[in-house]
Amino acid sequence: MNPAETGPGPLSRVTGGLRSLFDAHDGAADRVRGRNESAWLLPNGQGRTNHRLREDMHRYSPDDVVDAVIVGCGAGGATAAQRLARAGWSVVAIDAGPFWDPDQDWVSDEAGSHHLYWTEPRVIDGENPVPLGSNNSGRGVGGSMVHYAGYAPRFHPSDFHTHSVDGVGADWPIDYDDLRPFYEAIEGELPVAGQDWPWGDPHRYPHRAHPVGGNGEVFQRGALAQGIDFRVGPVAITNGRFGNRPHCIYRGFCLQGCKVNAKASPLITHVPDALAHGAEIRADAMVVGIDVDERTGRATGVRYLRGGREYRQRAGHVLLAGYSIETPRLLLNSASKRFPEGLCNDFDLVGRYLMVQGAPQTAGRFTQEIRMYKAPPPEVSSEQFYETDPTKPYKRGFSIQTVSPLPITWAEHVAGQGHWGEDLRRYMRDYVHWSVLGALCEFLPQARNRVTLAEEKDRYGLPVAHFSYSQCENDKHLLKAAQQVMEGILTAAGASETITFTRNAHLVGGARMATDEHSGVVGADCRTFAVPNLLIVDGSVLPTQGSANPALTIMANSARAAERLVHTAASR
Amino acid sequence: MVSDGPALAGTTPGGQPVRFPGFDVLAQVDHWDPVTAGVVLARLSLPSPLRFFTVAEEGIAGALLDHLLDQYEDPRVPVLQMIDVRLTEKQTDGWHYADLPEDGQAWRDSLRAIDDDARSRFDASFTECTGEQQKTLIQAVQDTEGKPWHGMRADRIWSLWTRYACTAFYAHPWAWNEIGFSGPAYPRGYKNPGIDAREPYEVRDHLPIDPTRETS
Ligand SMILES: Cc1cc2nc3c(=O)[nH]c(=O)nc-3n(C[C@H](O)[C@H](O)[C@H](O)COP(=O)(O)OP(=O)(O)OC[C@H]3O[C@@H](n4cnc5c(N)ncnc54)[C@H](O)[C@@H]3O)c2cc1C
Ligand code: SF4
Numbered sequence: 138m139n140p141a142e143t144g145p146g147p148l149s150r151v152t153g154g155l156r157s158l159f160d161a162h163d164g165a166a167d168r169v170r171g172r173n174e175s176a177w178l179l180p181n182g183q184g185r186t187n188h189r190l191r192e193d194m195h196r197y198s199p200d201d202v203v204d205a206v207i208v209g210c211g212a213g214g215a216t217a218a219q220r221l222a223r224a225g226w227s228v229v230a231i232d233a234g235p236f237w238d239p240d241q242d243w244v245s246d247e248a249g250s251h252h253l254y255w256t257e258p259r260v261i262d263g264e265n266p267v268p269l270g271s272n273n274s275g276r277g278v279g280g281s282m283v284h285y286a287g288y289a290p291r292f293h294p295s296d297f298h299t300h301s302v303d304g305v306g307a308d309w310p311i312d313y314d315d316l317r318p319f320y321e322a323i324e325g326e327l328p329v330a331g332q333d334w335p336w337g338d339p340h341r342y343p344h345r346a347h348p349v350g351g352n353g354e355v356f357q358r359g360a361l362a363q364g365i366d367f368r369v370g371p372v373a374i375t376n377g378r379f380g381n382r383p384h385c386i387y388r389g390f391c392l393q394g395c396k397v398n399a400k401a402s403p404l405i406t407h408v409p410d411a412l413a414h415g416a417e418i419r420a421d422a423m424v425v426g427i428d429v430d431e432r433t434g435r436a437t438g439v440r441y442l443r444g445g446r447e448y449r450q451r452a453g454h455v456l457l458a459g460y461s462i463e464t465p466r467l468l469l470n471s472a473s474k475r476f477p478e479g480l481c482n483d484f485d486l487v488g489r490y491l492m493v494q495g496a497p498q499t500a501g502r503f504t505q506e507i508r509m510y511k512a513p514p515p516e517v518s519s520e521q522f523y524e525t526d527p528t529k530p531y532k533r534g535f536s537i538q539t540v541s542p543l544p545i546t547w548a549e550h551v552a553g554q555g556h557w558g559e560d561l562r563r564y565m566r567d568y569v570h571w572s573v574l575g576a577l578c579e580f581l582p583q584a585r586n587r588v589t590l591a592e593e594k595d596r597y598g599l600p601v602a603h604f605s606y607s608q609c610e611n612d613k614h615l616l617k618a619a620q621q622v623m624e625g626i627l628t629a630a631g632a633s634e635t636i637t638f639t640r641n642a643h644l645v646g647g648a649r650m651a652t653d654e655h656s657g658v659v660g661a662d663c664r665t666f667a668v669p670n671l672l673i674v675d676g677s678v679l680p681t682q683g684s685a686n687p688a689l690t691i692m693a694n695s696a697r698a699a700e701r702l703v704h705t706a707a708s709r
Numbered sequence: 710m711v712s713d714g715p716a717l718a719g720t721t722p723g724g725q726p727v728r729f730p731g732f733d734v735l736a737q738v739d740h741w742d743p744v745t746a747g748v749v750l751a752r753l754s755l756p757s758p759l760r761f762f763t764v765a766e767e768g769i770a771g772a773l774l775d776h777l778l779d780q781y782e783d784p785r786v787p788v789l790q791m792i793d794v795r796l797t798e799k800q801t802d803g804w805h806y807a808d809l810p811e812d813g814q815a816w817r818d819s820l821r822a823i824d825d826d827a828r829s830r831f832d833a834s835f836t837e838c839t840g841e842q843q844k845t846l847i848q849a850v851q852d853t854e855g856k857p858w859h860g861m862r863a864d865r866i867w868s869l870w871t872r873y874a875c876t877a878f879y880a881h882p883w884a885w886n887e888i889g890f891s892g893p894a895y896p897r898g899y900k901n902p903g904i905d906a907r908e909p910y911e912v913r914d915h916l917p918i919d920p921t922r923e924t925s
Binding site (some may be wrong): 240241242243244245246247248249251254255256257258259260261262266268269270271348349350351354355386387388389390396397502503504505506507508510511512543544545547548549552553555557558559560561562563564565566567568569570603633634636 | 728749804806874875885893
């Protein structure tokens with residue numbers, strides 16, 4: 138099947154058919170509502186926040202021993218909060234950042250969105266240090282998904298066995314099939330829009346693919362000419378109304394937080410339902426330590442700072458979901474007599490096997506005006522190069538996606554080519570003529586790529602994370618191969634010139650899942666090996682990363698861990 | 710330029726010959742949400758006096774930024790002041806390289822370093838050097854690439870300078886006018902994405918010079 142024949146055309150050529158396309162899938166929305174009412178709990182009018190729901194939120198006292206306290210309200214943490222609250226658990230989910238109100242707190246502006254990022258001090262090191270901040274992690278309820286692009290692909294079945302099949306990476310203690318039902322569930326709840334997906338485990342999406350803008354058109358045209366298969370999507374952006382969430386208005390500021398409530402983040406997809414089921418979201422509270430009873434070996438709760446005071450929240454279970462850097466850091470900062478090297482770190486595994494995806498971006502210059510800023514950056518992608526190709530000198534692969542940087546990010550790209558002064562300004566004046574594609578390369582997990590504690594302390598008086606990263610040979614091969622494919626696509630689409638800027642994206646790992654405590658920090662159900670009632674439910678637990686963007690997998694895995702937790706607790 | 714708009718309508722940095730004549734992103738301000746409008750319009754107000762840079766650093770950083778951004782004529786985007794505010798408020802990205810101090814100190818150290826270069830090479834302070842001499846010194850830092858420069862890796866300092874410079878300059882609506890970018894788009898959104906498609910208020914590129922086909 139030729140995707141160009143079935144794929145939607147540019148927005149300008151789409152007529153009034155969107156509503157009827159959406160209605161065909163409305164049944165799915167009804168089923169979602171039965172298990173997660175978040176989208177229906179949002180306001181229906183102009184505002185984006187249900188203030189009443191927040192005011193009425195249950196508030197636990199620190200003396201209450203809640204069933205679960207969760208550290209971090211991002212992809213992993215908020216999903217678990219919603220699942221546990223639905224199951225009748227008493228839940229407090231703590232986040233270091235604000236409880237956002239998109240109307241008041243977010244702007245349609247690049248530089249003005251700086252406060253969405255985690256900008257506490259961190260030290261970066263290694264042969265290929267990875268810049269953090271805007272490029273990597275978020276702070277506040279919704280986590281990094283507040284400013285993520287919105288791509289929501291699944292991992293492939295092969296990702297769970299790269300060690301036994303390809304001799305690289307690691308095998309997961311679970312299979313793709315273990316996650317599949319959770320992928321389907323979360324895809325419905327976000328919801329994800331895209332064409333029928335042919336790669337990995339072929340599947341369909343609840344919402345139809347969005348029409349594409351200039352950058353998507355370029356990708357489609359070039360890929361077609363090169364015989365490269367591509368699809369529109371998969372993006373966690375509503376295509377049509379979903380509950381009280383409106384249709385995307387194609388304004389291109391997805392990485393600055395969606396003021397429309399069209400792009401999914403847990404702030405609107407899971408937190409409202411969690412609140413409605415009695416969960417408390419405790420924002421602006423920085424967790425500084427996990428308490429473990431030396432006698433029983435069980436976690437008893439967490440310590441956090443809020444408004445300059447230290448508090449404790451006691452809990453039957455502690456779930457960590459602070460992102461791949463803060464989760465290992467919190468474990469290392471929670472050393473005790475029993476765990477002198479850091480909590481759960483008996484085997485020196487906490488903080489190790491941290492991964493980033495190599496994310497080179499190749500830009501092409503076109504005679505026509507592309508104006509790539511006029512659509513969501515995530516539009517079209519290809520997973521044709523995802524799997525190991527036996528004819529190549531490297532293992533595993535990469536995916537290709539549209540990225541569409543706004544001016545400041547584009548300027549960094551141009552300056553990264555060495556242009557400055559008059560040269561830089563001349564390139565920048567040409568912004569509307571450029572199209573940009575990005576690759577995600579499956580960098581391999583390595584023990585030396587890790588978080589440790591630095592000498593330097595933050596304003597809470599805690600040692601900051603020291604994050605060291607070095608690429609291996611396979612990683613470097615992938616970067617080159619991906620660049621060649623992107624140059625090919627853009628040139629075939631008519632680009633007169635291409636330029637490539639190498640960067641990284643998407644941190645995962647650092648407290649990986651494994652079959653035993655000698656190879657990982659948590660088991661198949663995300664329970665730590667060392668402390669039975671301490672779980673990790675964010676991206677830290679991923680043993681490999683594929684070349685798919687990770688948020689959907691993080692949410693699906695967290696939903697699975699929460700379900701397992703509820704079942705085991707009930708059967709005891 | 711537009712004649713019937715408010716003063717400075719369609720302003721571009723340096724008032725350069727424009728590729729998007731008459732395009733004025735600020736003419737759309739009534740269509741922006743108030744929070745965004747507040748943040749963007751604040752960039753047009755009188756910059757606050759410098760608090761981070763010392764007088765000596767001000768002279769060096771000012772000249773350095775003028776060269777990095779090719780800004781020699783008024784109206785100028787007040788990048789020096791914008792960077793000063795960021796560094797005063799420690800509004801950094803948080804991370805720093807293990808072999809460099811945090812951004813504020815790295816700025817101070819690198820400004821002193823380029824001033825030292827000026828003295829040893831041209832026997833004058835950086836601010837006393839001619840524009841051409843200053844450019845030579847700047848180019849030399851870029852050419853040092855990953856090698857050490859006054860105890861710092863030159864490429865990391867280069868990236869620090871250009872990151873701060875670009876973030877300030879391309880946050881300014883005058884720079885958007887220059888590059889034809891329509892800026893904030895909420896709550897209106899875009900109706901006409903696609904190749905060679907424009908919104909009614911967007912202006913066609915009247916001088917489509919391919920930068921890759923032209924050498925300076
Ligand atoms: C620019 C950008 C684009 C991206 N695009 C995509 C994309 O298109 N698709 C995709 O799948 N992924 C994307 N990602 C990545 C994705 O957003 C993350 O992988 C994902 O959100 C990580 O989930 P998490 O649960 O591990 O952590 P997060 O979602 O980051 O949540 C962690 C939360 O924990 C809080 N926290 C941390 N430490 C503490 C503490 N000590 N006490 C209290 N709270 C704490 C933080 O404030 C934060 O809210 C993108 C990321 C960025 C930065
Ligand atoms: S383009 Fe769509 S999804 Fe992205 S921020 Fe705008 S409205 Fe939200």
